[in-house]
Amino acid sequence: MxxxxxxxxxxxxxxxxxxxxxxxxxxxxxxxxxxxxxxxxxxxxxxxxxxxxxxxxxxxxxxxxxxxxxxxxxxxxxTYHPNQLVAKCHLPPAGLCEKEIMYRLACKVSELRTLQEKRYLIMDPWDFLRWRIATKVQEHLSHPGDRAHSFIKSVIMRLWDANDGSNRNTYADPFMRKAAMLAADLSNCSKRYNKGKTGRRPTKKSTTGLKRGRPKAPTLEEAREAKRRARRERLAAQPATQIYSGVNAFIANRKRAQSTK
Known part of the structure; x- marks a missing residue:
């Protein structure tokens, strides 16, 4: 930023x-x-x-x-502009003002507005989105001075998608997905984020060119990614702080409501 x-x-x-x-x-x-x-x-x-x-x-x-x-x-x-999403050095040469990127951002800002209107989100939706994207970008930068211009679009398009056995996604952010699922639930659109769904149309998997034989040793980049993934899992296992009070407040209120029944 x-x-x-x-x-x-x-x-x-x-x-x-x-x-x-x-x-x-x-x-x-x-x-x-x-x-x-x-x-x-x-x-x-x-x-x-x-x-x-x-x-x-x-x-x-x-x-x-x-x-x-x-x-x-x-x-x-x-009061929002796509090219103010992250620092200029992380933007692609033509910026982020293209249809699919802006549409993806616009949809998610709209979802976060639902949380803000229902008082589950305290931060401005755009600021919350920028913060989570900046956090994910930082996870993928190995050294000081590295830039995200080559993968920032992938972060934007896949931040809310699932990351599980059937859909490996190194750009997934469980906090953003949880917020998106909550917004969908409040808008009666919970089917959009059913288990195993990404919120986008799935792409067809190619079955051609599959090779059999001994698996190859992991490349240097794969080894680095494994270390990053382990670090993310450690961070995710830590207790959530008050920063996520919007989503946490909803969960707490729901538990209190259930206990009073």
Whole structure:
């Protein structure tokens, strides 16, 4: 977070890099998606047997929904900007103003707002999100001066996903997943985070190219990752502090309610 401005930046801010993509330029594409959505809806309705029209309509419909969510969180009047998520040195060359990244962030800020509105989260949702991402980034930096620009997008996309036997995820954060599951429960969307689900569409696993034989010795990077994983497990085993009072408060209240029944 070092050197990141406290106040939200705009396209004219001296902090912005000239090669960063623009939130404003991205949101300007919403009108085009709306037109394409209407066009392919008419075509799909007039040609119900045409799967291409139906698929294109669904694609543009999804894009319009993503634009609206992104505009709600990062649009005009917002106090948040994607490129203030982490320090500038950890950003990719074009920044973070791209559709899937901003949509993922916007959805999670919206979920955290639910916790804040229900008084389960004290921190500002954006600050809470930045803190947890910064913590996860730090776990993957081996030496002082290392940068996260090569994997920051993976952290953003996978921070809330499960990390278990069927879904190995070194970027998982159990605290963020717990918060997301609580928000989903409060919004009556608990099926989104059923056991074994990540909250995203699963990718198909390839069964080609599998080799048999003696397993290879772990590489240097795998050995380092094993040490990092052991360290994370030790930290996770330590008692939670008052920093997580939002989620903990919910659990405590639920236990008290059950004991009074």
């Amino acid at each position: 070092r050197h990141v401005p406290v106040n939200v930046i705009n396209e004219d801010s001296s902090y912005c890099e000239p090669n960063w993509a623009s939130v404003e330029d991205f949101l300007a594409g919403e009108e085009h998606e709306e037109k394409e959505k209407r066009k392919y809806k008419e075509l799909a309705d007039g040609n119900p047997s045409n799967k291409i029209y139906a698929e294109k309509y669904k694609n543009h419909l999804d894009n319009v929904s993503k634009f609206r969510r992104i505009r709600d969180i990062f649009g005009p009047g917002s």
